[in-house]
Amino acid sequence: MTPIEELSAGLQGSRVVVDPESVEGYRRDEAHLVEPGRPLGVLLAESTDDVVEALRWATRHGIPVVPRGSGTGLAGGATAVDGCLVLSLARMTAIREVSAEDRLAVVEAGVITADVDRAAAKAGLMYAPDPSSHEISTVGGNLATNAGGLRCVKYGVTRDSVLGLEVVLADGRVVRTGRRTVKGVAGYDLTSLFVGSEGTLGVITGATLQLRPRPPAEPVTVVGSFPSLRAAGEAVASVVGAGLVPSLLELIDRATLKAIDDWKRTGLDTGTAAVLVAQADDVDAARCAAALGRHFEGAGADFVAVSTDPTEAAQLLDIRRLAYPATERLGRCLVEDVGVPRSKLPDMLEAVEAAGREHGVLIATVAHAGDGNLHPTFVFPPDPQGVPNAVWEAADAVFRAALDLGGTLTGEHGVGVLKKRWLELELGAESLQVHRSIKAALDPLSILNPGKVV
Structure with missing residues (x-):
């Protein structure tokens, strides 16, 4: 009996896929520039017990495991490696509980993000995190990358809405982190450690999520167009400096607007250099929106509408969510x-x-x-040799500029494969060694998502 046949025989109900044509759809995520490996097979897990069995099996045989949700990641974090088991959690879709009294939901990792908000x-x-892929991305994938979204300017990123997790470690042990209470400081903050770890420390199978009151009324939307990208950036800095708290504040540059309009x-x-779309959703939304408009005008906006x-408003947000698919139509894309x-x-x-x-x-x-x-997206014609040097050089210049300004290589997509080469520039050698020590402690055989992050 082969190892993959042994795994299949030891599971109750879950399906192990080995047919090459079927496996093909699980080899990569949306980071199309990362070349995927050839997995032994794909486990379509249906329960935490399935994940436990799979990781015990992988530990016995020393077989790498690549967890995935819907495969919407943009950094290559769910890209298969040769000889691995792809562990899909997309069938784990139970919303186990929604508590209005405690403002929380308990869900499995395969639940679609927007479905949590609909249940809330x-x-x-309301479940606040809303990445652009919210209608197809899973909670587990959002947790693995600490995804953000359009509303995070006011409500925070995914980590800010997580109370606790259910995680299966590399050897099959199940750890439950966090709690159902608003406060709690007993022990290390393991919840925050696993959120954003991109499947390299454990496989998240479930989560207790914080819910929030829904806004009292429909949001007020403000749109402004600007003659330069800098002017749009100055409008944002002015809004933040004034202490205003919009529920959404998005920028779309001319190249993206043209790509969307062509499609x-x-x-x-209209030839404008950039557009800002903002929303205010609190009880004083009208006042906040008026103030946002004034800051847009003060920074040089040539058009403002409320x-x-x-x-x-929904149409404008739909347009914003079209940015990536519209840009993809122009050629190959390196999305950062x-x-x-x-x-x-x-x-x-x-x-x-x-x-550029x-x-x-x-x-x-x-x-x-x-x-x-x-999210600068580097667009280039298809090239059989891969990513042209000029694109990597432009990306390197952007990354180094961000770090020089006190910033980060990734705000929400994760490191995955694409950003590994720059990680030490941000973390430093000593911090990177601490990361590797944590990885070695939780995954001593290095079978969890190898080749990613560290």
């Missing part, structure tokens, strides 16, 4: 997500523009601007 809405609550004929490509129409202090956003936007000019690379940029989190 029935109890008059969907939105009419938004709307309370929910249909119009640097973050800088919000006061440095104007400088970072200029640095992105300069990198210097290296002759088209860079289309959107941003969760209120967080200082930019």
